Amino acid sequence: MARLIKLGFPLVCMAWSIIACSKYLAPVKQQYIQYQVGDSVSADSAYIRYYLPYKQQLEAEMDRVIGHLDVNLTKGDNAPETLLGNFFADALLAEGRKSYPDAEFSFGTKGGLRIELQRGDITIGHLFELMPFENELVLLELSGQNVQQLAQFIASTGGQPISGIRMKIKDNQPVDVQIAGKPIDTSRTYKLLTYDYLANGGDNSRGLENPVNRINLGKKVRETLIDYVSQQTREGKHINTQLDGRITRN
Incomplete structure (x- = not known):
């Protein structure tokens, strides 16, 4: 009988009795x-010996420090x-602009950010926990x-997490919405960086359907975050995100 792996649920095995009649079995x-x-x-020690090197390699990569936070996100x-929302949206915009x-501007949702990040070292594992999904970066051209x-x-x-756009909220309505310091012009198109889950209608988002154009960048959102933090580190910078009034509520 084959060895059993410790999985935590019942395993049902079925045994068959078979008789031979000429070349046919029943x-x-x-x-x-x-x-x-x-x-x-x-x-099973044999299975443990088999997967242990891969487990150790994965843990070493997840524990690798790539940056430093000066504040709790x-x-x-x-x-x-x-x-946390400012950090996330700023990272999408900065990396997408490459x-x-x-x-x-860029846009995400609070619900997509799964953990908060504490001041101190930032590891690969932290960013996997923050964005554990297979979401990919998308550029949308949207009408005004x-x-x-x-x-x-x-x-x-x-x-929600945004960067490159500023607005006020009054009675659940957007007020004084500006992109690059200017009010929205309904006669032109704008280029937004987001991710495919939202572009496909996730989180009941509105305004992203039927874009003028859509370009899938083929890059995971968590890879975008890793690249952003790594770039800051190469430049000798810590992550020191601040609130800047990009969204206020009256």
Whole structure:
């Protein structure tokens, strides 16, 4: 019988009795035996020896320090602007502009940021925990009207991570929305950096559907974060994100 791996759920095995008649085989009896795989079953040392080098290599990579935080990056539930959201949106915009320098603003959602980051060293593992999904960076060209719809979504949900765009929220409505210091012009198009989950309608986002153009950058969001932090480190900088009033609520 093959060895069992410790997985924590019942394993059902079925044994067949088979008789031979010339070249044909036919089952004559079925027997089911349930094996409870849990704490009562000892781990198989052969399997442990097999995967242990890969586990150690993965842990070493996840523990690798790539930067340093001077502040705690928090994401208060009711705050329209957060340190974690600013860091995230700034990273998307900065890294996306390496490929598309004319990208004007970026957008994410609070729900996509799974953990807060504490002051101190930043490891690869921290950024995997922050963005554990397989989301990829996307550039969207949006009409001015779609940007207004996006601003409405941001306001109605109490604020979301953004960079390159500033706005006020009053009575759940967007007020004084500006991109690059100018009000939205409904006659032109804007270039937004976000990720495919939101571009596909995730988190009930609005304004991203039916873009004028869409370009999939083929780069994972967490890779974008890793590259951003690594770049800051190469330049001798720590991550010192601040609140700057990009979203306020009256």
